[in-house]
Amino acid sequence: MAEKTYLQAISDGLRQEMRRDQRVFVLGEDVGVYGGAFKVTQGFQEEFGANRVLDMPLSETAIVGGATGAALMGLRPIAEMQFADFVSCAWDHLVTVAAKQRYRAGTPIPIVLRLPSGGGFSGGPFHSQNPESSFAHIPGLKIVCPSTPEDAKGLLATAVEDPNPVLYFEHKHLYRRIKGEVPDDRYTTPFGKARVHRDGEDVTLITWGAMVYTADEAATRLADEGVSVEILDLRTLIPWDREAVLESVARCSKALVLHEDTKTGGFGAEIAATIAEEAFEQLDAPVRRVAAPDAPVPFAPTLEKAFIPQVDDVAAALRDLAAY
Amino acid sequence: MAVREAEPVETLQEVREAGLDREDLLGMYRNMLITRGIEERGHILYKQGKIPGSFYTGRGNEASAVGVATAMGPNDVGTPLQRDMGVHVTRGIEPWRVFAQYMGRVDGPMSGRDGNVHMGDSRLGLYAMVSHLPAMLPVAVGMGLAFTIREEKRVAIAWCGEGASARGDAHEGMNLAGVRRLPVVFLIDNNQWAYSTPAHLEYAVDHLADRAAAYGFDGVVVDGTDVLAVYREAKLAIEKAREGGGPTLIESVTLRMEGHAVHDDAFYVPKELFEEWAQRDPIERFRGWLRDNASLTEDEEDEIRDGVKRILNEAIQRAEESPLPDPATLLDGVFATPEELETPHHK
Numbered sequence: 001m002a003e004k005t006y007l008q009a010i011s012d013g014l015r016q017e018m019r020r021d022q023r024v025f026v027l028g029e030d031v032g033v034y035g036g037a038f039k040v041t042q043g044f045q046e047e048f049g050a051n052r053v054l055d056m057p058l059s060e061t062a063i064v065g066g067a068t069g070a071a072l073m074g075l076r077p078i079a080e081m082q083f084a085d086f087v088s089c090a091w092d093h094l095v096t097v098a099a100k101q102r103y104r105a106g107t108p109i110p111i112v113l114r115l116p117s118g119g120g121f122s123g124g125p126f127h128s129q130n131p132e133s134s135f136a137h138i139p140g141l142k143i144v145c146p147s148t149p150e151d152a153k154g155l156l157a158t159a160v161e162d163p164n165p166v167l168y169f170e171h172k173h174l175y176r177r178i179k180g181e182v183p184d185d186r187y188t189t190p191f192g193k194a195r196v197h198r199d200g201e202d203v204t205l206i207t208w209g210a211m212v213y214t215a216d217e218a219a220t221r222l223a224d225e226g227v228s229v230e231i232l233d234l235r236t237l238i239p240w241d242r243e244a245v246l247e248s249v250a251r252c253s254k255a256l257v258l259h260e261d262t263k264t265g266g267f268g269a270e271i272a273a274t275i276a277e278e279a280f281e282q283l284d285a286p287v288r289r290v291a292a293p294d295a296p297v298p299f300a301p302t303l304e305k306a307f308i309p310q311v312d313d314v315a316a317a318l319r320d321l322a323a324y
Numbered sequence: 325m326a327v328r329e330a331e332p333v334e335t336l337q338e339v340r341e342a343g344l345d346r347e348d349l350l351g352m353y354r355n356m357l358i359t360r361g362i363e364e365r366g367h368i369l370y371k372q373g374k375i376p377g378s379f380y381t382g383r384g385n386e387a388s389a390v391g392v393a394t395a396m397g398p399n400d401v402g403t404p405l406q407r408d409m410g411v412h413v414t415r416g417i418e419p420w421r422v423f424a425q426y427m428g429r430v431d432g433p434m435s436g437r438d439g440n441v442h443m444g445d446s447r448l449g450l451y452a453m454v455s456h457l458p459a460m461l462p463v464a465v466g467m468g469l470a471f472t473i474r475e476e477k478r479v480a481i482a483w484c485g486e487g488a489s490a491r492g493d494a495h496e497g498m499n500l501a502g503v504r505r506l507p508v509v510f511l512i513d514n515n516q517w518a519y520s521t522p523a524h525l526e527y528a529v530d531h532l533a534d535r536a537a538a539y540g541f542d543g544v545v546v547d548g549t550d551v552l553a554v555y556r557e558a559k560l561a562i563e564k565a566r567e568g569g570g571p572t573l574i575e576s577v578t579l580r581m582e583g584h585a586v587h588d589d590a591f592y593v594p595k596e597l598f599e600e601w602a603q604r605d606p607i608e609r610f611r612g613w614l615r616d617n618a619s620l621t622e623d624e625e626d627e628i629r630d631g632v633k634r635i636l637n638e639a640i641q642r643a644e645e646s647p648l649p650d651p652a653t654l655l656d657g658v659f660a661t662p663e664e665l666e667t668p669h670h671k
Contacts, residue, residue, distance in 0.1 A: 025473060051473055057503060062462045062496035069466020069480070072451060073401070075473065077466075092493075096456045097463060104438035105452045108660030139658050163660035 004182045007175040009149035010114075011040045013156040014078065016186050018048055021076060024160060027054040027063055028080030028114075037082045038116060038175060060089035067111045068098050068165075076160060077111050084117035084169060085129045098165040099140035108163040112156075118210055118260055119297050119308055120173040128297035128304075130209070130261040135167050136237050136270070142166045142191060143237040147212040149180040151235055154189025161188065171210040178213070192239035200230030203321050204248040206271055207258040208234040211309065215258055218314035227322040237267050245271065246279050253284040254321045260308055263291035285324035290317045327533040327543040327575075333552035336617050342556045344394075346618055350628065352394055352414075352551055353614060356386040356607050357632045359410040362419055365636050366426050370586060374644075375426045377439045382407030384549070384581035385513055387606030390414050391554030392481060392511055392576075395562050401449040401467050402481035403460035406441040407513055407580070411483075415448040419635055423643030431646040437657070457488035461510070462497035468506035468565075479507045479565045486575075487518025489532055498573070502539035505570035509561045510536075512573065513548065515580035520592045536573035548576035549606040552613070578606075 004012065018024045025048075026041055032055035035042030045053040056063050060081060067077035081087045087094070090113075098109045119128030135141050142164050146152040152170065159166040197212055198219055207215045212233045219229035230248050234240050249255045255275050257268035272287040290309050298304050333339055339349065363381040370379040382389065389410030396402065396415070404411035412422065417433070425432030425443045433443040434452060444452035453460050464482035471478045482501075484494055489512055501508045512532050516523045529535060536543030546557045554576055561572035579601035583590040614620035 054469075057496070057499060059496040059500055061493050062465060062500040065459065065462025065493065065497065066466030066469055066500060069463040069468075070470040070473070071466075072446070072463070073467050073470035073474075075470045092456055092459055093462065096454050097459050100454075102660040102664075103657050104434055104442070105444060105446075106435070106657065107446050107451070108664050110660075110665060142659075161662065163662055163665045 001181050001183055003179050004149050005176050006149045006152050006170070006178045007038065007040060009153040009182045010156060010170055011042070012182070013153035014040065015044065015047070017078070017157060017160045018044070018052065020186065021160070023074065023076040024078060025052040025054065025075060026078045026080065027056050027067060029056055029058060029082045031055060031080050036080060038172065040114070041080070060086050061093055064090035064093035064113065065097065067113075068093060068101070068109055071109045071111045072107060078114060078160065079111060080114045082116070083127050084115035084131060085126045087113070087115055087131060094135065094141065094165060094167075095138050099138050102164065103140060109165050110163045112159045112166045112168055115167055115169045116172045117169045118171040118173050119304060120210070122299055122301055122304060123297070124299040125296040130169070130259070132167070132169055132237055133261055133265060133267040136267050140164065141238060143169070144191070144235070145169045145171070145208040145237060146235060147171070147174065147209055147233050149178065149182045151189050151195065153182055154187050155191070155235060157186060158188040158191055162191070169209065173210045189235070191236045192241055193235065194241035194244040195233040195235055197231040197233045198229065200228040200252065202228045202252055203230070203254045203256060203318055204245070204252040205229050205231045205256045205258060205318070206234060206245055207231065208237065209260060211258050211260050214309060214311055214314055217311040218318055221311070221315045222318050222322065225319070227318065229318060240271070242274060242278075245275065249275055249279045250282045253282055254324065255283070256288045256290060256314075256317055256321055258290045258309060258314055260292060262294050263289060264294050266291050285321050288317050288321055290314055327531050327536065327545055330544055330546035330553050330557045332547065332550055333556055339552060342552075342559055344555070348394070349614060349618055350624070352390050352555075353610055354628050354632060355390045355410060355414045356551065356610065357629065358419060358635065359386045359390065359413050360607060361632050361636045362409055362413070362422050365640060366423065367586060369423070369426065369640070376428055379426070379586045380406045380441050381582050381586070382409050384578045384601065384606065385515060386410050387551035387610065388513055388548035388554050388576040388578055391551040392558040395555050395558035396449070396481060397479065397562070397566070399449065400479045400481065400562065401451065401464070403451050403453060403464045403483055404444070405453050405457065405483045405485060405513065407485070407515065408483060409441070412443065412448070412450060415450055417445055417448060418639070420639035420642040423640050424646045427643055428648060429643060429646035430649050431643070436649040458482075458484040458491060458493050461493050462500070465497040465501045465506060465508055468501060468508035469504065471507050472504065477566050479509060479562050481509050481511055481562075483511050483513065485518065486512055486514035486516070486523060486532055487521065487526055490526055498535070498539045498571070501571045502541050505568070507565040508571045509558065509565055510571060510573045511558070512575045513578065514575050515578045517580050517590075517593060519584040519588070531575055533573050533575035539571070539573075541571045541573065543573040543575065545575045545577060548578035549604045549609055551606060551610050
């Protein structure tokens, strides 16, 4: 056990998977000599050789399509998109080929796609997005959004073992800001099991990724005001832990869904709809959503701050719910 | 011109030098007949309402498909497309399973989950196409990448039509294969028409094989109606790739002798073009060659044709006995289970 940053935890987990399983290899832009744009694979090429740490041309289609072909031949590719935003260039290969392959042809595609996502550092419209909901809509893909160093490592191991295409969204804003205790030995963190980030009894707050920390700050404020907020960190969106959400909502009777992605068609809509369908009788207030407004991610710090849900926004929504 | 234009194969001696004996030649002829027979019978079944959805054929492409597949090694893999039924046949798919596939039955290679020519049996080294052509081309490149990483002497064949060659997938896949000298052979079936769009509106080079130079490997144009010429070029390219010589782009030129699918009467293709290419029908052409160069007798021909007819009759009957999928299985296999990876294939 040692304290590690979120980024170190991902890097260590990745290294552990490559040491454990010869079939695992990484491919992406600048992942070799440079060690990745965020240095997640720093030192990998020295340890594993250029044959297992592959610098690729600027070809997201060939990276994801190539990973799919290598997986069909029995390897376990871990492909990196330099930024999650660039996965749009590989949409066809994820959605048309990889996601449907097991269902239509019976051949599993065990690939992991690492997607550095999220904003908060003036990355602008093309280096800040959280495109998880687009893929949550596609049957056949699994979606992982770790928020802690411990989960980042454990969920990565589970992703590598999983026989399906897994989109692993690693939030860039957490890379070096968030530290935590991470076990040294290999372990797996199950998909579809939410983590109770904070116990509470008045309002259930469901979130994931970097918003876990925004939620926590807001909940601390509300605690001072006498409102107890339970925070569920979903960890994975496909599959997502419906049971944990419904159980918590049954106890708290009020629910807030929070995400950094834009609101319309965001994954929060799915959660809110499920709560409305399954737990209507237990609700004492309408389900609330706090999310980014329906706009591209802006560049200027003032605009970006107005775009990404802030502690004030979440606290205000929690206050409204508590008072309802 | 940068590319080489392949020579026709003139004699039995040349064929022997390319690695085929007389039995192999008769086998190729049989495979071409089965290929056309499957599609002709399928068309009838379609008109009878026994095949749902749409129906595609590769009439005119039998030599190209059978020629390339004959050149593949047993452990080689590929991603054939909608004009390449001959690849499936040559790699050993049982014709009844093709009809079961057409009819959406559980015994088709896709078990009714995907239809018509979207099929592939991984045990035969074939992986099913998707409609977004040529999306399987980079996938085949990834297969070649896996062989390189594992240092296996296997080759992946990436099929592509001349229409799909306009898409970015083709560029990214060929570029990557060239950069890493992967054991991949690109096979462009140039049948001159992408649905209703003629070749001159699809690309501006003289030959699509010219593009190979841009990716740092060799290109060759071959007459796709000459099964032996296709075989010889494919064999050269495949063995070169196997020995570390990198990719080759083979452009196999044919004419799509029917519409894009059976709903399309191809009114936009000049009649004279059909007439001209009908004179070069790949099956008739090979039959003539076998008579002239390999002493194919009428008795042998009758025997082969009767055998094919019998296979097809039995195949249709057996396919019709295969059940349609049970609606209760609708959600089976959206996700794979871990046990599915415990196959020799994935070890």
